[in-house]
Each structure stands twice: as structure tokens, then as C-alpha cells.
Amino acid sequence: MRKLLAFAVLFVAVLGKETFNGLGNNDLSDVGFPVDIRVPVHQLKMVKRYLKAYDIQFSTMIKDLQVLLDEEQKAMESALAHVPEPRNTDNFDFSSYHNLSEIYSFQDMLVAENPNLVSKIVIGQSYEDRPLNVLKFSTGGTNRPAIWIDTGIHSREWVTQASGLWFAQKIVTDFGRDPKLTAVLNQMDIFLEIVTNPDGYAFTHTNSRMWRKTRKPNPGSLCVGVDPNRNWKAGFGGPGSSGNPCSQTYRGPRAQSESEVNSIVRFVNSHNIKAFISIHSYSQLLMFPYGYTRTPIKDYTELDNLAQKAVTDLASLYGTSYKFGSIINAIYQAGGGSIDWAYNQGIKYSYTFELRDTGRYGFLLPASEIIPTAQETWLALMTIMDHTLKNPY
Amino acid sequence: MMRLVVVLAVLMGVSGIPDVTISPPTASADTSAHPNSIPETADESEQIKARTEEGAEEDVMATGELNPNHYPARRAAQVVQHYLNTRYGSPFRLIGVQTVHSGNAEDVADSGRKYQLELSVNDIITNTTQTCSAELFFPKGKGQQPPEVKASLEELLKIDIKAQEEALYQKYKTNQTLMSAQYLPDSHGHIEPDMKPFWHLGILASSFIMLNESTENTLYNVAQVANITQLTTEEDHLEFDCHTLLHEVVSQEIIHWKMLFTWSPAEGVKVVQMKRLPHRHEREKSPKTN
Numbered sequence: 001m002r003k004l005l006a007f008a009v010l011f012v013a014v015l016g017k018e019t020f021n022g023l024g025n026n027d028l029s030d031v032g033f034p035v036d037i038r039v040p041v042h043q044l045k046m047v048k049r050y051l052k053a054y055d056i057q058f059s060t061m062i063k064d065l066q067v068l069l070d071e072e073q074k075a076m077e078s079a080l081a082h083v084p085e086p087r088n089t090d091n092f093d094f095s096s097y098h099n100l101s102e103i104y105s106f107q108d109m110l111v112a113e114n115p116n117l118v119s120k121i122v123i124g125q126s127y128e129d130r131p132l133n134v135l136k137f138s139t140g141g142t143n144r145p146a147i148w149i150d151t152g153i154h155s156r157e158w159v160t161q162a163s164g165l166w167f168a169q170k171i172v173t174d175f176g177r178d179p180k181l182t183a184v185l186n187q188m189d190i191f192l193e194i195v196t197n198p199d200g201y202a203f204t205h206t207n208s209r210m211w212r213k214t215r216k217p218n219p220g221s222l223c224v225g226v227d228p229n230r231n232w233k234a235g236f237g238g239p240g241s242s243g244n245p246c247s248q249t250y251r252g253p254r255a256q257s258e259s260e261v262n263s264i265v266r267f268v269n270s271h272n273i274k275a276f277i278s279i280h281s282y283s284q285l286l287m288f289p290y291g292y293t294r295t296p297i298k299d300y301t302e303l304d305n306l307a308q309k310a311v312t313d314l315a316s317l318y319g320t321s322y323k324f325g326s327i328i329n330a331i332y333q334a335g336g337g338s339i340d341w342a343y344n345q346g347i348k349y350s351y352t353f354e355l356r357d358t359g360r361y362g363f364l365l366p367a368s369e370i371i372p373t374a375q376e377t378w379l380a381l382m383t384i385m386d387h388t389l390k391n392p393y
Numbered sequence: 394m395m396r397l398v399v400v401l402a403v404l405m406g407v408s409g410i411p412d413v414t415i416s417p418p419t420a421s422a423d424t425s426a427h428p429n430s431i432p433e434t435a436d437e438s439e440q441i442k443a444r445t446e447e448g449a450e451e452d453v454m455a456t457g458e459l460n461p462n463h464y465p466a467r468r469a470a471q472v473v474q475h476y477l478n479t480r481y482g483s484p485f486r487l488i489g490v491q492t493v494h495s496g497n498a499e500d501v502a503d504s505g506r507k508y509q510l511e512l513s514v515n516d517i518i519t520n521t522t523q524t525c526s527a528e529l530f531f532p533k534g535k536g537q538q539p540p541e542v543k544a545s546l547e548e549l550l551k552i553d554i555k556a557q558e559e560a561l562y563q564k565y566k567t568n569q570t571l572m573s574a575q576y577l578p579d580s581h582g583h584i585e586p587d588m589k590p591f592w593h594l595g596i597l598a599s600s601f602i603m604l605n606e607s608t609e610n611t612l613y614n615v616a617q618v619a620n621i622t623q624l625t626t627e628e629d630h631l632e633f634d635c636h637t638l639l640h641e642v643v644s645q646e647i648i649h650w651k652m653l654f655t656w657s658p659a660e661g662v663k664v665v666q667m668k669r670l671p672h673r674h675e676r677e678k679s680p681k682t683n
Contacts, residue, residue: 097581158580209580210616210638210647227645246672248645283642321492323462331464332643359471359614360489360517362640366582 038065070177089113094166094374096367097158100130100202103195106165107133114172117185123193124263127216130198132263137171137190145274145392146189147385148347150264153228153338154212155200157281159355159365159373164194164279166374167381184385188274191267197228197260210363214258218245226252229278231261234340235292240333251336264338268345275349275388276342277381282362283331283354284322286311286380289343291327291334299348300326306387307351310380317376320356327352349388353377454506454609459496465609466496469508472607473527476542477514478600482662484561484590485554487517487597488546494524505532506609516549518593523548531609539605558658561590565631571623578617591621591633597662598654599637612642619649630657636670 039047051058088109098106111118117137124132138144151164171190174181184190195201199215213225223246230241233255237243241251256262268276288303290296297303307324314322327334331354339350356365356373365373455465470490477488491513498508508529515522527544565572577592578584584592595618603613616638626632632655639648649670655663 204580210640212645248647323467325462329460329463358489359640361578361582362614362616364578364580364582364617366578369582 067177089169089172092165092169094162094169095371097162097370098165099205100195100198103161103165104131104133107135107168107194110135110168110172117172117175118168121191121267123267124259126197126199126260127214127258128199128202130202132198132260133193133195134267135168135192135194137175137185137192139185141189143272144187144189145272145388146191147184147275147277147388148191148193148268148273148342149277149279149381150193150196150338151279152194152201153196153260153278154280155197155204156210156212156363157355158204158363159281159370160279161195161201162367162370163355163374163377164192166371167378168192168194170374170378180382180386184389188385188389190385191271191273193264196264199260200225212248213250214260216258218250218253221245223250226250226258228258228260229280229338230334230336231256231258232265232336232338232341234337234344235290235335238292238335240292240328240335249334255336261338265341268342268347273342273347274393275351275384276339276347277350277384278338278352279355279377280352281355281365282357282359284320284356284358285330285354286314286322286324287327287330287339287352287354289326289340289350291332291337292340294328296326297343303349303351306349306384309387310351310383313383314376314380317379318372320376322380348393349384351384353380454498454500456498456500459493459498459508461493461495464612465498466493466510468607468609468612469496469498469510469529470512470527471612471614472529472540472604473510473512473525473542473544474514475600475604475607475613476527476544477525477546478597479604479662481546481550482593482597482600483554483558483658484593484597484656485518485557486549486552487593488514488549489517491515491522501530503533505530505534507531514546514549516552519552521549521552537606537608540607542604555658562631562658565623571625573620573622574618575620576617577621592618594633594654594656594662595621595635595637597656598633598635598652598664599639599650601662601664602650602652602667603639606639610643614640614642616640616647624653626655628655630655630660630663 037047048058089106092106092109107120111120117139119136119138121134121136122131123134126132149164149167151167152161154160171181171185171192175185176182197214200211200213203211203215211225213227215225217224218226225245227241227247227249230236230249230251236251236255240249242249244250252258256265286307288297288300288307304325311322311324314320323330327337327340337352339352343350355377356369361369455463459466459469467490470493474488474490482488494511494513496508496510498506501507508527508531510527510529512525512527513522514525523546525544525546527542529543530541532538532540572591574588574591577588577595596615599615599618603615607613618635618637620634620636622634624632624634632653635652635654637650637652639650640646641648649672651668651670652664653666655665
């Protein structure tokens with residue numbers, strides 16, 4: 001409370017308006033000394049007009065006092081908890097790229113710090129036996145309708161895993177503060193798989209920064225790995241993927257042959273997913289099904305309109321321009337992709353992003369662009385989640 | 394009038410994200426879709442037989458007016474970008490496609506396909522934009538024939554880079570040790586500021602290759618300049634040996650090329666030799682890349 005008094009107010013007498021809610025705890029000032037006042041939002045316009053009319057200079061010290069109060073409240077609760085909570089996610093540097101063990105640690109810390117909101121589900125193991133971790137954000141209920149988001153299915157697309165980390169933090173920070181997100185979490189769960197291809201991600205750190213696929217060897221071939229985004233059971237084996245194990249778009253021996261893919265399939269089939277969003281980089285595109293065929297989806301108009309709204313909202317932050325459309329029109333034909341599968345499972349709001357940039361840096365996006373990318377992408381995600389919440393099916 | 398400096402602390406309700414201003418969309422919806430057609434079911438999709446994957450890209454090439462948001466226009470625009478960089482690029486001038494405004498494609502008898510594009514390009518370094526009209530011709534037939542491009546830049550050429558070019562040229566013409574740099578950018582997207590001109594040179598030299606290799610079924614970017622090393626030369630230019638990684642978006646392949654090229658302010662970039670390097674899997678050990 002002491003902090004509140006320090007920020008708020010000093011004098012009101014200068015204006016003598018009874019609509020003011022100052023906490024006058026100081027004596028009246030002299031002319032020529034600054035005065036702090038606290039103004040309720042519904043009186044803000046009127047106050048500013050008054051001050052301008054009388055040529056009284058003013059500046060805003062604090063735009064929204066409530067924000068500071070909330071932060072302080074959180075800090076106090078944390079300090080008073082009898083189990084000292086690791087506050088390390090506050091020290092986590094979202095503006096740099098992290099290795100796999102740092103990401104796993106972050107996930108555990110986030111859960112430890114937010115036990116009432118976040119939990120970790122291990123949905124399976126990668127080929128090299130790494131855990132496939134999904135963070136569940138939930139305010140309760142059983143088998144609630146849910147949003148699925150995955151990042152990093154292609155390991156070289158580093159801005160996606162980095163954005164996933166930022167999204168996790170964003171959800172935790174904004175829950176209870178942002179009305180839109182709070183509304184979503186009050187009725188729906190969010191599932192976030194940050195490192196969808198951990199074997200590939202580890203390989204991009206140790207061996208080859210440009211590695212895309214899984215790390216499963218292919219019998220009879222020198223070439224390793226399957227493209228996890230050609231391995232789903234939707235248009236599998238058709239055009240838009242390769243049967244050659246050495247290809248970057250090798251579909252694998254059969255649909256869902258990769259545990260990284262199969263684990264998600266099993267998870268989605270046993271949960272109530274209403275929106276499925278796969279995040280890639282680069283190209284600055286927001287796309288919906290199909291990739292395997294030119295036949296438009298039944299919900300083409302709705303998904304097209306929603307995509308248009310989402311990219312407009314994304315652009316509002318930094319002016320980043322995204323194109324949108326079905327996969328096969330916007331980028332290329334691709335068979336066996338995740339969102340085509342999800343849509344055919346009945347998950348209407350199935351989208352895939354290609355994040356920044358358009359080729360100048362490509363996969364090697366400067367770390368300084370991680371946060372701006374995540375921030376703008378979040379606006380588009382919120383648009384999709386909000387629409388999903390308001391349009392139950 | 395009393396003049397007091399008044400400092401306001403404002404209390405609002407629980408802060409929310411302010412309403413986002415909806416600006417006019419830059420992308421238009423696909424008006425050629427048929428929302429009423431019946432989609433294939435999940436069962437049908439599993440019955441799709443394996444067809445030739447390589448090159449079975451599209452059954453029908455986009456003809457007539459192009460949708461600027463779909464890939465045919467984008468791929469053609471990228472070819473224009475590579476062409477402009479081969480013609481006008483410099484360590485201090487790098488051209489990028491910004492937007493395709495409109496486009497048109499048509500078959501030319503049996504010899505190939507012709508494109509017309511209206512686009513905006515920008516000088517990436519100074520972030521200056523200009524509009525540009527371009528014509529492209531993709532020849533049909535045996536063997537990889539490069540596309541022909543007609544496009545020009547006027548506005549962007551007015552930006553004076555002569556002093557910077559001369560300074561760079563003199564510095565490296567007279568340096569005691571030959572320069573060499575690796576991994577531009579590095580894994581984290583970082584490039585040392587004084588290495589940026591060499592990153593740009595690597596991109597420019599690669600643009601000759603990307604232009605040569607482009608078809609309607611490709612989209613090339615430079616993924617990384619793996620190595621650029623200055624070589625001694627008596628001539629009036631700088632000479633470099635360069636290894637770059639190209640990213641071809643449609644196949645998602647990373648293709649390694651080695652080049653020998655020269656540069657001077659007077660001559661620009663000239664590629665003397667170029668060689669595609671074998672795929673990683675064709676060699677025994679995977680080399681570390683950073």
C-alpha cells in the first residue's frame with residue numbers, strides 16, 4: 001500500500017474539483033511546484049481537456065497504475081509462500097536462442113512457478129528417446145475443448161521454438177490480466193508443444209544448423225531422417241512429398257511412422273481439440289488446408305476470412321506483411337502435412353504459420369527479431385483462439 | 394494564468410490490450426475458390442496412389458491474370474530479384490522484392506512461358522522502395538535453360554554508394570593479410586558489422602547461380618555464406634573464393650555451391666567459376682556447420 005501512496009498523489013487543491021479522487025496526504029503546495037494527481041480512467045479525457053484549456057503543462061508518469069499493483073501483488077504472494085518458488089523464468093532471456101536442455105529446464109520452472117495453471121505432459125519419446133513435452137495451460141475442468149499449438153517440428157526453424165517459449169511466458173503473464181486470453185482459458189485448455197522435433201533440434205546445435213527432419217536412420221540408405229510434416233495421414237504418398245530417404249521432404253516408410261508424429265496423433269485423438277496450429281518459418285504466410293489437393297475445404301470462406309483478420313492484426317504491431325491462403329495456393333503442394341490431417345479429423349480451425357522473414361536471413365533469423373516476431377504472431381494466435389472460443393462446434 | 398507543472402498518475406481499469414486498429418488488408422482473398430465443392434474425405438485421401446514426386450508440382454500452370462498472393466507470382470518476382478542483383482547489386486546495394494502488385498502469365502507457342510509483373514522492390518540496406526515492371530521468359534525444353542529477364546531500376550540507383558565502394562575496395566586491395574570469414578550469418582543470425590559487405594558479396598555472386606537455376610517450380614534464397622576468402626590477384630579487382638548454401642523453398646533442399654568471383658566498383662561482381670558441391674549424404678562424414 002505504501003507504494004500506492006508514493007505513486008499517487010499529492011495535491012488536488014490546484015483544481016479544487018470534487019470529482020477528483022486524490023489521496024491528499026501532503027500539505028498544499030506552493031505555486032511553481034509540481035503536483036501529482038491520480039485520475040480515474042472515465043475522467044481522464046475531461047481532466048486533460050481542462051489542463052490544456054488552462055495551459056497547464058502535464059505529463060503522464062504512470063499510464064496504468066493497476067498494472068504496477070498487480071505486479072506487486074504477485075511479488076508479495078511469491079515472497080510469502082512457505083515454499084520459496086524459483087523465480088527463474090523471470091531471468092530467462094527470450095531474446096536469445098536456447099539449447100534443448102535450457103528449454104527443458106524452462107518448461108519445468110514454468111510449471112513449478114505456476115502449478116495452478118501449467119502442467120507438463122510427456123506425450124511420447126523421440127526416436128533417440130528424448131521426451132516429447134507438451135505444456136498444458138488449464139484452469140480446470142475435464143476434457144475441455146482445447147487449442148493445440150506446435151513449434152519446431154522442423155528443427156532448423158529456430159525462431160519457432162524461441163517464439164513458443166515466449167508464448168508460454170505470455171500465457172502465464174496475461175492470464176487474469178488480458179480479458180481475451182482469460183476468457184479463452186476460463187473455458188478452454190491450451191496445449192503447447194515447443195520442441196516438437198527434439199532430436200533434430202539437438203542436431204542443429206551439434207552438427208548441422210540446417211537439419212530439418214527427424215533423426216531416424218533409413219534402412220538401406222546413407223541418408224537419415226523423415227520429414228515430420230509429410231508423415232501425416234492426409235494425402236500421404238501423393239504429390240508434394242518424396243519417396244527418397246535423401247530428400248528433405250521424404251515422407252517416411254508409412255504414415256505416422258515417426259514417433260514425433262504418432263505421439264501427437266494419439267494425443268489429439270484422446271483430447272477435445274478445436275483448433276490445431278502448426279508453426280514454421282520462414283516466408284511470412286498464414287495458411288489453412290489443404291496442401292495435398294487443390295480441392296477447397298468445406299470451410300474455405302470462414303477460414304480465409306479469419307486468416308485475413310489474423311494477418312491484419314499481426315501487421316498492426318510492426319507492419320510485418322503476411323500473405324494468406326490455402327497451403328497449395330500460397331506456397332506449394334505438400335502431401336502428408338499436419339494441418340491437413342487435423343482438418344480431416346474434424347478440427348475446423350487448422351492453421352499453419354510461416355514466420356519471419358521472407359528470405360534475407362531465412363532460418364538464421366537474428367536473435368534480436370525473436371521477441372518482435374513472437375509478439376506480432378501472438379496477436380494472430382489470439383485472433384484465432386478468440387474466434388474458436390466464440391464459435392463452438 | 395497560473396502555470397503549474399502538473400504530473401499525472403492515471404488510474405484505469407484492469408489494463409487490457411488496447412483495441413487493435415484494423416488497417417486495410419494487403420492480401421486479397423482467393424476469389425477463384427469454389428466453397429461449395431465437396432472435399433475429399435479422409436478415406437479418399439488415403440487412397441491416393443504414389444505418383445512421381447519430383448516435378449509433379451502442379452498439373453496446370455497458372456495462366457492469365459495472376460493472384461499476387463499465390464506462389465506463381467511470388468516465384469517469378471524472386472527471379473526478378475536475382476536478376477536485379479546480378480545487374481545492379483553491390484556490397485552496398487542489395488535488392489529485395491517487397492510486393493507483387495499484379496502479374497500475368499501466358500504460354501508462348503511451344504517454346505516456353507512468359508510473365509509480366511508489376512512489383513515493388515527495395516534496397517535492403519537503405520530501406521528505399523521503388524516500383525518496377527518486369528518481363529520474364531521461362532524456356533521450355535531439354536536441359537536447364539536459364540530464364541530471361543527484362544527489368545530495370547532507376548530510383549534506387551540514384552542513392553550514392555561510390556564512396557563506400559571505393560573505401561572498401563582500397564582497404565582490401567592494400568591490406569597486409571587476405572580476409573577470410575565463415576558462417577555469415579552465424580547460427581544465431583549474427584554478422585559482425587564490418588563483415589556485412591562480404592555477406593552481401595556472397596549473396597550477389599550467388600544471385601548469378603540462383604538466376605541460372607530458377608524455374609517456375611523453384612524459389613531460391615541464400616541460406617548462409619559458409620565461407621568467403623580473399624585471394625591474391627594482380628588485376629584491378631578483388632578476388633574471392635566463396636562457399637554458399639542456397640535454400641530452395643519448393644524442395645526444401647540446401648544446396649552447396651562453390652564460386653570464384655571478382656568485384657570492383659567499376660566492374661561489379663563477375664563470377665569466374667562455379668561448381669555445385671555434392672549433397673552431404675554423398676560424403677562419408679557430416680561436416681560441422683557452426
